[in-house]
Amino acid sequence: MQTEISKFDDKGAVLIGISTSTAGEVKDKMLPKGFTFPLLADPELKVIDAFGLRHVAGYPTGGDVSRPAVIIVDEKGNIQEKLLTDNWRVRPTAEELLSRL
Amino acid sequence: MKSLLKHSFWLAPLIAFVGFVSYFTVFVQFPSLRDVPWVNLPSVILASSFAVWGLVSNWSMIGNGRRILHLGGMLFAVGMAGLLLFYVFFLSYQMPGLSETTRQLEKAPNFTLSDANGEMVSLSDFRDKKVVLSFYRGFW
Numbered sequence: 001m002q003t004e005i006s007k008f009d010d011k012g013a014v015l016i017g018i019s020t021s022t023a024g025e026v027k028d029k030m031l032p033k034g035f036t037f038p039l040l041a042d043p044e045l046k047v048i049d050a051f052g053l054r055h056v057a058g059y060p061t062g063g064d065v066s067r068p069a070v071i072i073v074d075e076k077g078n079i080q081e082k083l084l085t086d087n088w089r090v091r092p093t094a095e096e097l098l099s100r101l
Numbered sequence: 102m103k104s105l106l107k108h109s110f111w112l113a114p115l116i117a118f119v120g121f122v123s124y125f126t127v128f129v130q131f132p133s134l135r136d137v138p139w140v141n142l143p144s145v146i147l148a149s150s151f152a153v154w155g156l157v158s159n160w161s162m163i164g165n166g167r168r169i170l171h172l173g174g175m176l177f178a179v180g181m182a183g184l185l186l187f188y189v190f191f192l193s194y195q196m197p198g199l200s201e202t203t204r205q206l207e208k209a210p211n212f213t214l215s216d217a218n219g220e221m222v223s224l225s226d227f228r229d230k231k232v233v234l235s236f237y238r239g240f241w
Contacts, residue, residue, distance in 0.1 A: 001235070013231040016222070018214065019239050026217040038222050040214035050210040052202025053236050066236040067196055073209040073224065073232040080231070082203065088238065089129075089193040090136045101231055 002035055004094035011101045018042050020065050042066075058088070072100060109155025110167070110174035113148045117181035120144030124185065138189060145182035152178040209234075 001015060008015050017039040021029070026039045040047075048054050048066040055067040070083040070092055081100055083092045105112075124141040128134045134141075152175035159171060209232075213223040224232060 008233065011231070013233055014227045015233045015235065017235045017237055019237045021239050023215045023217050023219055025239075031217050038216045040216055040222055042214055047210075047212040047214060048236065050202075050212060051206065051234075051236070052200035052204075054200075055197055055238075058196070058238070065238045068238060069203075069236045071209065071234040071236070073234060075229050075231060077209055077211075077224070077228065079206055079209050082206070084199065084203070086196060087193050088196060089189070091132065091237075093132050097233055101233070 001094045001097075002033075002037070004098065005037060007094070007098055008101070011098065013101050016040060018047060018066065020045060020048070020063070055088075070097060072097075103158075106155045106158050109151050109159075110171040113152035113155060114174045114177040114181070116151070117145050117148035117178035120148060121181040121185050138185070141185060142189065145178075145185050149175075149179045149182045 005015065015037040017030075017035070017037065019026070019039070019041070020043055021039075021041055022043045023041040026041055030039050042048055045054055045064060045066070051069070051071060053066045053069050054064055056064050058065040058067065068085050068088050068091055070081075071079060072081040072083075074080040083097075083100075085091065120141050124138055128138065128140055133139075152171075156171045156175045160168065163171070209224060211224050213221050216222050224234075
């Protein structure tokens with residue numbers, strides 16, 4: 001997704017990542033990979049719960065994580081699209097997302 | 102080929118091991134090779150076949166010590182293949198059913214969270230723009 005970031009810009013869309021990692025973990029593990037869009041820290045799963053996306057004991061080591069999901073929010077704050085998966089390995093591609101914006 | 106088969110007891114498990122580990126360390130970063138493991142599944146399956154073939158073709162010509170090596174190598178290679186197949190076709194489908202919250206959500210609840218540099222970011226900062234919220238599990 002990072003490589004397609006300018007195409008999101010072109011469509012006037014903002015990309016945001018959210019995970020249970022703390023800000024420090026994101027800084028150590030994700031920023032070195034070159035992500036420029038905001039990666040937000042939700043270690044208490046507050047926002048993940050607000051969207052109903054908690055996957056109990058979903059992490060290999062047993063902790064709760066977010067199920068993989070992409071939610072597209074329109075200009076008025078309404079949810080335009082929920083892209084969910086039944087297989088945690090598989091994610092929508094950047095092309096798929098761009099085609100829906 | 103005959104000389105290569107003599108080495109299958111260590112070569113096959115090595116290929117299987119690399120095929121297994123590299124999926125998680127390397128290939129998950131490439132969406133097309135992650136969604137369908139075109140590199141990793143064939144390599145672990147080929148490694149298993151190679152191990153079995155090596156075992157069968159060498160069996161009558163080698164002593165018991167070598168037989169145990171070949172058998173161990175084959176079991177390891179087949180085990181690696183089994184683990185990867187289990188992960189790809191079973192484990193990664195183990196997800197909870199969709200929650201009612203997600204199903205019924207029409208308006209995005211506002212939130213404020215910290216980014217990696219400690220800056221607070223709110224969904225409401227981006228009114229008048231479309232926002233693509235990608236919930237991820239920690240690595241991809």
